[in-house]
Amino acid sequence: MPHEFRPYLPGVLAYIADEISVEVAVRLAEAKGGRRVYIPKNPDSETALAKLVGWENACLLSKLLGHGELPVPAGSFGGQTGRRQRIAMLLDQGMSHSDIAAKVDVTQRTVERVAASLRDPDQPMQRDLFL
Structure with a gap:
């Protein structure tokens, strides 16, 4: 549900x-x-x-x-955290990455990164620059 x-x-x-x-x-x-x-x-x-x-x-x-x-406050959807929540909800609803990107106003690559992090929550969103 x-x-x-x-x-x-x-x-x-x-x-x-x-x-x-x-x-x-x-x-x-x-x-x-x-x-x-x-x-x-x-x-x-x-x-x-x-x-x-x-x-x-x-x-x-x-x-x-x-x-x-x-x-009326700006940033009404909470920046990165809000976008991530919304992407996760739309992924749960079965929406395509392309449609989610358009709806949430992010790139398709951002949707792909969020989807990957949801599959593996231990995977960091960004690699360590100094490794």
Whole structure:
């Protein structure tokens, strides 16, 4: 049974994931990571936030965080560790290396290295330069 992918979500994104949903936090991170998003006091369906996460979720965000500008953290998928987790999950789902590389925004060689390290966890990711 595949387990749910839980990306690394820093700061307020982790709080949103815990209180509302991981999907809302990820959607915010993907669309606005490293930038600001405005949370209206009383969102309607035509606000930018409602168009991004849906009206009900925009209302929940307003209740949870209040209104005003929200700086959305960058690096929403945890750098190397987050990419590795996501690659591992997609490999478990049987996705091809090429498709994973496109989806995670890494090279196919990176996917191959992660796949090899998952087969042999004792194998270091990089050779020692001084051997």
